[in-house]
Amino acid sequence: MQKEEIVKMQKEVAILKTELAKYQKLFAEDGHIDTDEQQKLNDMQSIIRTIVIELDKKKKEFSIDAAPESGIAVKNGNKLTIKSNLVFYGTKAIADYCSNIVCELEQMWNEPDVCVNIDDINYKVVFEFTYQVNTVKEVTLLAQINKTPENNFIRLEEKNYMGRSFMFLNDNNGCWITTDDLGQSTTAPHEMGHGYGQRHPDGDQRGKGQPGIMSARGTLVDKEYQYNPKVKAGEKGGTLNPRKRKVTEANVRAVVKGLKFNKDGIANVGNASNRIFDKWGR
Numbered sequence: 001m002q003k004e005e006i007v008k009m010q011k012e013v014a015i016l017k018t019e020l021a022k023y024q025k026l027f028a029e030d031g032h033i034d035t036d037e038q039q040k041l042n043d044m045q046s047i048i049r050t051i052v053i054e055l056d057k058k059k060k061e062f063s064i065d066a067a068p069e070s071g072i073a074v075k076n077g078n079k080l081t082i083k084s085n086l087v088f089y090g091t092k093a094i095a096d097y098c099s100n101i102v103c104e105l106e107q108m109w110n111e112p113d114v115c116v117n118i119d120d121i122n123y124k125v126v127f128e129f130t131y132q133v134n135t136v137k138e139v140t141l142l143a144q145i146n147k148t149p150e151n152n153f154i155r156l157e158e159k160n161y162m163g164r165s166f167m168f169l170n171d172n173n174g175c176w177i178t179t180d181d182l183g184q185s186t187t188a189p190h191e192m193g194h195g196y197g198q199r200h201p202d203g204d205q206r207g208k209g210q211p212g213i214m215s216a217r218g219t220l221v222d223k224e225y226q227y228n229p230k231v232k233a234g235e236k237g238g239t240l241n242p243r244k245r246k247v248t249e250a251n252v253r254a255v256v257k258g259l260k261f262n263k264d265g266i267a268n269v270g271n272a273s274n275r276i277f278d279k280w281g282r
């Protein structure tokens with residue numbers, strides 16, 4: 001009985017998602033989405049979210065595992081897709097802003113265009129990001145039932161007690177701040193790298209050329225990558241300008257290295273501890 005109900009709800013969600021996509025396309029045809037149209041889309045998304053949360057609750061009661069989703073890596077033909085869904089919440093979790101963050105993540109992590117060889121098969125590595133915006137209440141519920149590192153719970157605020165964006169290492173949660181100019185400063189791709197289990201390299205990268213995305217602020221680098229190329233390393237302006245770091249081939253290889261795939265060709269990238277933060281990032 002409960003199983004039938006779950007199947008029915010799953011069908012309902014699929015229909016609503018198709019409907020939503022149809023409207024999104026329709027509204028965008030004249031080149032922009034006006035306020036009324038956006039409101040309608042938001043309403044539809046909110047209905048879908050409510051059903052999905054209810055559905056997850058029922059699945060849990062019925063002890064059906066949610067479909068594997070988060071940093072997860074999925075082998076498919078000659079493609080290795082690293083999928084991450086960002087679940088944004090907090091005062092600054094506003095759809096347009098979130099969309100910019102996700103665009104930057106996708107652009108930067110796919111830039112090096114890397115092929116890897118696993119068990120004698122070559123795979124093109126593709127990073128795929130999706131996102132959703134939820135209320136604190138919804139996120140709290142989602143975090144309770146989430147089992148996969150594909151879902152990353154990210155609190156967005158103007159500031160936090162650390163005074164900087166942070167992400168738990170090899171984990172699916174963090175608190176990013178808008179004063180870091182998210183979406184255009186390389187901060188989000190750097191934090192995501194921490195989520196994928198990557199640490200900062202040595203603080204002196206001089207002589208090594210292009211700094212990777214995991215290089216921290218304050219790192220000594222070749223002059224062209226400094227805030228001010230004219231000053232000596234370590235002097236004021238003589239450290240890494242974060243906007244000049246890039247996701248390199250080595251960064252991508254480091255994420256893929258050590259992944260343990262199951263028989264279905266799926267591997268977790270990081271853990272799912274599902275921490276939810278308060279407004280100050282505690």
Ligand SMILES: [Zn+2]
Pocket residue numbers: 190194200216
């Ligand atoms: Zn860092």
